[in-house]
Amino acid sequence: MLKNKSVSDEVYDILKKEIIYNQLQPGEHLIVSALSVKFGISGIPIREALVRLTAEKLLILEHNKGFRVAAKPCNNDIYQWHEARVLIESSIADAVIEKITQDELGELKRLNHDIRTHGHDGVYDNYSDLISMNAEFHKVIVNAAGNSLINDMYTVLDFGPQLFLFHEGQGVPDLDILCDEHDEIISAIEEKNPVLYSEKTRLHIIRGFKRQIASRKDE
Numbered sequence: 001m002l003k004n005k006s007v008s009d010e011v012y013d014i015l016k017k018e019i020i021y022n023q024l025q026p027g028e029h030l031i032v033s034a035l036s037v038k039f040g041i042s043g044i045p046i047r048e049a050l051v052r053l054t055a056e057k058l059l060i061l062e063h064n065k066g067f068r069v070a071a072k073p074c075n076n077d078i079y080q081w082h083e084a085r086v087l088i089e090s091s092i093a094d095a096v097i098e099k100i101t102q103d104e105l106g107e108l109k110r111l112n113h114d115i116r117t118h119g120h121d122g123v124y125d126n127y128s129d130l131i132s133m134n135a136e137f138h139k140v141i142v143n144a145a146g147n148s149l150i151n152d153m154y155t156v157l158d159f160g161p162q163l164f165l166f167h168e169g170q171g172v173p174d175l176d177i178l179c180d181e182h183d184e185i186i187s188a189i190e191e192k193n194p195v196l197y198s199e200k201t202r203l204h205i206i207r208g209f210k211r212q213i214a215s216r217k218d219e
Contacts, residue, residue, distance in 0.1 A: 008045035082209040090202040093194035095145035116179040
């Protein structure tokens with residue numbers, strides 16, 4: 001029986017980890033009733049966890065077939081994610097420069113410091129925290145533009161869980177480079193230079209994609 005923290009959250013964490021580390025294989029079906037027996041709980045928190053994993057694209061929900069583990073992302077999936085991010089993050093330069101607050105700038109600096117000093121081995125919990133902090137860094141910038149529709153679009157682009165599968169727990173070999181590029185973006189914002197911000201952001205995302213492809217074990 002699972003301990004009471006949030007039962008749905010615990011199931012979500014366990015299943016996510018099993019997917020990331022290939023204990024659940026792509027195409028494998030997850031049956032609510034079977035998982036209910038496995039964890040010794042009702043089907044309601046099980047289904048809640050499965051829906052969350054589906055939203056993160058780690059599972060696929062098929063009509064009349066239920067939930068199954070999604071295929072691992074390929075190079076093109078990662079490329080399309082970065083391409084969409086370039087379009088959004090580099091195009092909001094004027095709004096970010098105009099509207100970002102000192103508190104938001106301070107948050108960017110804090111997050112980047114935490115990323116730089118964070119353990120970045122292939123351990124699941126460390127890597128999970130690192131991906132979350134990096135995602136939060138970019139969300140702070142997008143939120144600073146003050147456009148709710150853009151925020152919604154950017155939220156849909158959340159691809160962090162897919163990076164686990166893409167790198168298979170390798171960790172982040174380019175952490176210092178990533179943080180140096182974050183510092184350049186912060187500096188461009190502080191200089192109130194939208195052209196420089198846009199260019200630094202575009203290069204950061206493109207270079208990040210190239211580093212991720214280069215770091216693949218099977219490449």
